[in-house]
Amino acid sequence: MITMNEIMKDGHPILRKVAEAVKLPASAEDKEVLRQLLEYVQNSQNPETASMYGLRPGIGLAAPQINVSKRMIAVHVTDEKGVLHSYALFNPKIISHSIEKTYLTSGEGCLSVDEDIEGFVPRYARITVKGTTLDGEEVKVRFKGLPAVVFQHEIDHLDGIMFYDYINKENPFQVPDNATPYER
Ligand code: UDB
Ligand code: ZN
Numbered sequence: 001m002i003t004m005n006e007i008m009k010d011g012h013p014i015l016r017k018v019a020e021a022v023k024l025p026a027s028a029e030d031k032e033v034l035r036q037l038l039e040y041v042q043n044s045q046n047p048e049t050a051s052m053y054g055l056r057p058g059i060g061l062a063a064p065q066i067n068v069s070k071r072m073i074a075v076h077v078t079d080e081k082g083v084l085h086s087y088a089l090f091n092p093k094i095i096s097h098s099i100e101k102t103y104l105t106s107g108e109g110c111l112s113v114d115e116d117i118e119g120f121v122p123r124y125a126r127i128t129v130k131g132t133t134l135d136g137e138e139v140k141v142r143f144k145g146l147p148a149v150v151f152q153h154e155i156d157h158l159d160g161i162m163f164y165d166y167i168n169k170e171n172p173f174q175v176p177d178n179a180t181p182y183e184r
Contacts, residue, residue: 002040003053006066010113016160019062019069022090025136030070030090034134037061037074038088045076058111060150062157065112073154077147085147089131092155095140097124101179104149108163117164119172123149125180145182 008014022030044055059077063070074088102125107118126144129151133139143151153163168174175181 001043001053002036002061002066003055007111008065008067010110010162012067012112014064014067014069015112015157015162017064017069018160019064019071019158022070022072022132024090024132026090026132026134030072031134033063033066033068033070034072034074034088034090037063037066037072038076038086041074041076042086056111059146060154061111062154064157064160071158073151073158075147075150075154077150079145079147085143087131087141088134089129089139090133092129092131092151092158094124094127094152094155095130096128098126099178100125101176102145102149102182103176103179104146105181105183108149108153110153110163113162113164117167119164119167120174120176121163121166122176122179123152127151129155146184149182 040061041058043049044058050057060075063072071091073092076086078084101122103120103122108121127148128142130140
């Protein structure tokens with residue numbers, strides 16, 4: 001089971017590497033890692049397990065964050081309508097995106113970053129993601145709002161990118177062009 005001890009902290013070089021594609025069909029070991037990523041986000045959102053193991057409630061997690069430099073992510077997030085978007089994907093890829101952008105008005109954080117880093121992080125408002133599930137099924141799914149932000153944040157981890165890389169250095173609260181704010 002993944003706890004905070006297994007989560008790599010900012011400054012660890014693995015968080016800056018481009019992760020390797022997972023060879024498909026996935027091996028038993030790779031499937032186990034992906035299952036664990038999903039289990040962490042689920043456990044961390046369950047108040048009992050979160051308090052029992054001291055888990056920080058997460059809505060997404062990428063394999064490099066647990067020291068595995070392979071292209072796997074889990075997302076477990078409820079949108080503004082109360083719909084749960086729960087995915088565990090091998091080799092996720094954004095195959096198209098809107099021109100319109102968005103940003104969380106309260107900024108972003110990261111399970112791998114302990115400090116609060118303030119500022120707006122520009123994200124695409126809508127994206128289409130392709131990837132392969134734990135059952136080996138290829139899926140193509142469209143996301144908007146918070147789930148779209150989470151997917152972009154997690155896929156960035158596979159490319160060694162951290163959310164604060166996008167924050168404008170001169171003015172952290174610079175509103176991105178073409179953007180509609182997302183209020184959480
Ligand atoms: C998170 N959670 O899990 F807009 F109900 C963050 C942490 C770092 C604060 C735990 C989060 O943003 N929760 C949230 C956001 C909302 C509404 C709501 C709950 N991550 C995951 C992560 O670090 N993955 O690598 C950071 C998020 C920042 C934007 C998307 C992912
Ligand atoms: Zn993160």
